[in-house]
Amino acid sequence: xxxxxxxxxxxxxxxxxxxxxxxxxxxxxxxxxxxxxxxxxxxxxxxxxxxxxxxxxxxxxxxxxxxxxxxxxxxxxxxxxxxxxxxxxxxxxxxxxxxxxxxxxxxxxxxxxxxxxxxxxxxxxxxxxxxxxxxxxxxxxxxxxxxxxxxxxxxxxxxxxxxxxxxxxxxxxxxxxxxxxxxxxxxxxxxxxxxxxxxxxxxxxxxxxxxxxxxxxxxxxxxxxxxxxxxxxxxxxxxxxxxxxxxxxxxxxxxxxxxxxxxxxxxxxxxxxxxxxxxxxxxxxxxxxxxxxxxxx
Numbered sequence: 001x002x003x004x005x006x007x008x009x010x011x012x013x014x015x016x017x018x019x020x021x022x023x024x025x026x027x028x029x030x031x032x033x034x035x036x037x038x039x040x041x042x043x044x045x046x047x048x049x050x051x052x053x054x055x056x057x058x059x060x061x062x063x064x065x066x067x068x069x070x071x072x073x074x075x076x077x078x079x080x081x082x083x084x085x086x087x088x089x090x091x092x093x094x095x096x097x098x099x100x101x102x103x104x105x106x107x108x109x110x111x112x113x114x115x116x117x118x119x120x121x122x123x124x125x126x127x128x129x130x131x132x133x134x135x136x137x138x139x140x141x142x143x144x145x146x147x148x149x150x151x152x153x154x155x156x157x158x159x160x161x162x163x164x165x166x167x168x169x170x171x172x173x174x175x176x177x178x179x180x181x182x183x184x185x186x187x188x189x190x191x192x193x194x195x196x197x198x199x200x201x202x203x204x205x206x207x208x209x210x211x212x213x214x215x216x217x218x219x220x221x222x223x224x225x226x227x228x229x230x231x232x233x234x235x236x237x238x239x240x241x242x243x244x245x246x247x248x249x250x251x252x253x254x255x256x257x258x259x260x261x262x263x264x265x266x267x268x269x270x271x272x273x274x275x276x277x278x279x280x281x282x283x284x285x286x287x288x289x290x291x292x293x294x295x296x297x
Contacts, residue, residue: 139227161242177262198238198240205288216236
């Protein structure tokens, strides 16, 4: 229906059709004027005009009709041609859009494939790195608490400063390893110090305000023993630091790092946990000291 209306509109508004319709209308007006408004007695005066008009109608009607039909046919062909051009244009546009969409899909697919290849390469590299790590032990953990004790002069040096560490670490790799050494580095009042652990010492903890003592695990006994994967190594270590400068308020340790040496010569750094981690362990190291005759196992 819409195409019919479009076709009719296109035919009617052709210039040739408008001229033909105007000529028909003009002839009709002349004929009607003579027939209706000129008195019968005066009409013979216009007989020539009426005759001319009649003859024009007789001659012009088929000619104009043929011309009108020809114009309609011509308009129909032109309209069909325009519609064909428009349809071809739309088809070409659809083809171009389809080609663009296909190319975009191909580009997206190539990009996705490249991304997957890159991810796969990254995963392979991570896997190889993880396999390489599994060939060596890896000790991770934290220093849960520490305590320092010793003579605190107002000035000068202290000969020995005792440091007790509460430590927890584990071997996360499948390769077991013996523990070879413990070493402590600490920043005291802006000066870096290194201390070795006390190998032969029994450590006790005050469990009842000086009324009862219990022996605690000294991790120094782990020397030359094997740390297997997943075995939790929890206990205490004792260190002595000599020639430490003292402030009037006593020493302040700003950074502690425990370095554990494994059987392959690798060194693993264990750091002091932040105050928000394991708050229940805070202050426990201050109750640990060397055992004496009153310590009980």
